[in-house]
Structure formats: C-alpha cells, structure tokens
Amino acid sequence: MACGSSTSSSDRTSTAAAKAPAAAQTPSSTAPHATTPGASSAAVPTAASGAATVTAKDFSFSPDKLAAREGRTLNVTFQNNGSVSHTFKTPLSGADSGSVVAGTNRTVAVAIPADSGDLYFRCEIHPSAMKGEISVD
Numbered sequence: 001m002a003c004g005s006s007t008s009s010s011d012r013t014s015t016a017a018a019k020a021p022a023a024a025q026t027p028s029s030t031a032p033h034a035t036t037p038g039a040s041s042a043a044v045p046t047a048a049s050g051a052a053t054v055t056a057k058d059f060s061f062s063p064d065k066l067a068a069r070e071g072r073t074l075n076v077t078f079q080n081n082g083s084v085s086h087t088f089k090t091p092l093s094g095a096d097s098g099s100v101v102a103g104t105n106r107t108v109a110v111a112i113p114a115d116s117g118d119l120y121f122r123c124e125i126h127p128s129a130m131k132g133e134i135s136v137d
C-alpha cells in the first residue's frame, strides 16, 4: 500500500521565537520610587504599607493567594461575605481573626518573621475547604 511513514511529531519548530523584551520598564527620570522588584503576576500586589483584603465567600477565600515581605506586617482586612461564620488564621502567633460573623469584617495583623518562608492561611471552621497561601519574599 501507500508507503508513507508519516512522521507526525517533527513539525514544531516555529514556536521558539523570542518574546518581545519588555523594554519600557522604567523611564528612570520621573519615577522617584519605583521599587517593586520582580512583580509576580498572579499574586495580589501588596501595597508598600503591607495591606490586603481577603473576602470569605461560601467556603472559599478570595483571593487565596497573598504576597508579603519578610520582617514586615501585612494588615489583612478579612471580610466575611459568606452566610456563616468564618475565620482567617495563619500559623503565626496572634495572626488569627477568630470567628467573624457573616457580613462583618476584621483586620488581622500578620507580622511576618524576618526569616519566614511561605505561609498559609485558613478558616479554622472549614479548614479543608477554605485555605490559601501567603507568598513571602
């Protein structure tokens, strides 16, 4: 029959084109304090003051990823938009909202140790469903 041994997997050679380098990063003349290095794309941008807002919904956090800095305090405003009580708790001492009633909020000061690795947070009432990560730089 037709002796075409079709090699099917040797055709992907045109995908390695270098992406356009992000050249216009800082104009270096009118930005006195552009000091955010390595902006990670997914994590919620942490303000210079170290503040973030986390909303509890029906058994999930939004966002479920935060970014923080070693040796700084991240003030998390925990807003419970769910229908039952939730908590925002980290493994750090004192960084625990306790039970927050539906429709209310509480601010939790998360003091990141100087030598901290990444951390987690979770709801102590629904720990298997409601959890998130704190990326520490």
Ligand SMILES: [Cu+2]
Residues within 6 Å of the ligand: 059, 085, 086, 087, 123, 124, 125, 126, 130
């Ligand atoms: Cu919960």
